[in-house]
Amino acid sequence: MANSCTLLADLKAGRCSNTAEVRLLRFWEARNVKKGGELMSVDMLLLDEKSTLIQGSIGSIRQLRFRNRLSEGSVYALSGFDVSRSNSNFCL
Known part of the structure; x- marks a missing residue:
């Protein structure tokens, strides 16, 4: 990776204008079981060259644009994304 x-x-919380190069380890659909399995997002685990692991998420509206481009094990250059702090109710 470059x-x-x-x-x-x-990365700091907020809008990121830099580029991050990551490997997509896994991705899965997050569905709302209380709303009949409605798709909420496509969630993923991302790894950088220093083996830092983070969770990424593509909202249900935007997943239509990006879902067919995702391939586990592939390397991607991410830009124009938002960074937020982890929800303490969830952990990787």
């Missing part, structure tokens, strides 16, 4: 990219550990 060194010119931002490392995941260096």
